[in-house]
Amino acid sequence: IHIADSLYLEKSYNEAIVAYNEALNIIPDDAYSTDMIARINETLKSEEYLAMQNYLAIIEEAKSYENANNWDSAISKYQEALTLKPGDEYSIQKIEHINNLINQKKQEEELNLQFASLVNDGDNAYNNEDYRKALDSYNRAKLLMPDNLTITEKINNTQKRIDEIEVQLALEKQEIEKQYQSAMVSAEVNLNEENYDDAIKDYERALTIKPNDAAASLGLDKAQKLNESRIAAISTEYKRLVSSGDIEYSAKN
Numbered sequence: 001i002h003i004a005d006s007l008y009l010e011k012s013y014n015e016a017i018v019a020y021n022e023a024l025n026i027i028p029d030d031a032y033s034t035d036m037i038a039r040i041n042e043t044l045k046s047e048e049y050l051a052m053q054n055y056l057a058i059i060e061e062a063k064s065y066e067n068a069n070n071w072d073s074a075i076s077k078y079q080e081a082l083t084l085k086p087g088d089e090y091s092i093q094k095i096e097h098i099n100n101l102i103n104q105k106k107q108e109e110e111l112n113l114q115f116a117s118l119v120n121d122g123d124n125a126y127n128n129e130d131y132r133k134a135l136d137s138y139n140r141a142k143l144l145m146p147d148n149l150t151i152t153e154k155i156n157n158t159q160k161r162i163d164e165i166e167v168q169l170a171l172e173k174q175e176i177e178k179q180y181q182s183a184m185v186s187a188e189v190n191l192n193e194e195n196y197d198d199a200i201k202d203y204e205r206a207l208t209i210k211p212n213d214a215a216a217s218l219g220l221d222k223a224q225k226l227n228e229s230r231i232a233a234i235s236t237e238y239k240r241l242v243s244s245g246d247i248e249y250s251a252k253n
Contacts, residue, residue: 001033013040055084062094071098117145119151122158131162180209181217187219196227 004019017040020033027033062077075098078091085091122137138155143149169170203220207213 004036006034008040016040048174049213055081058084066098071102074098076154111144115141125160131158131165134158135162176209183209184216191219191223196223196230199223200227
């Protein structure tokens with residue numbers, strides 16, 4: 001009897017009936033057990049109980065959909081449960097929880113799309129050897145997913161490539177400066193030794209290395225003018241000598 005009463009209070013009605021029947025097997029005419037079985041049978045036929053059973057069945061369906069991540073169907077079932085039990089706190093909380101999960105999933109999907117787009121932009125830029133642009137895209141992607149190991153590796157590889165290029169450019173710049181200085185030193189030596197043709201060639205070589213270089217341009221202009229002056233002086237002297245020779249020749253004749 002004690003077990004049957006406990007089951008009855010727990011609303012485990014079918015199990016309670018079994019327990020009361022067991023009591024009747026011991027005391028066949030026990031009025032209390034007979035009365036409790038009748039009461040339970042009446043309860044099982046009541047609209048309230050049937051509605052509760054229907055509600056519980058719908059809740060179980062909703063849980064099953066929820067566990068399968070079929071969230072739209074789960075929400076639909078919880079809403080159906082609310083029509084049977086208006087204001088049901090459990091169903092309301094479940095609907096709110098699932099809506100939060102749906103919103104969270106949408107945000108994650110949007111984040112994944114943005115991340116993938118930035119990584120794709122970075123990969124395209126890297127393949128086109130635009131490493132600065134690639135690094136910018138990768139860094140923006142990392143802001144979205146700081147713990148992503150793949151994007152960290154891409155950033156490190158890209159930065160390494162940029163560093164290698166900068167070292168190479170620095171070496172090339174040093175070589176260019178070396179060639180430029182060599183041409184300028186040679187030009188100054190030739191200029192001082194009045195080797196104007198060679199000085200002009202040296203200044204022109206310096207300008208091929210550094211186009212529009214002010215020092216080389218000024219040096220070239222100076223060398224050209226000095227060369228022109230020298231040529232003019234030679235021409236004047238030549239004419240003077242020719243004229244003098246003509247005069248002496250005429251005098252002898």
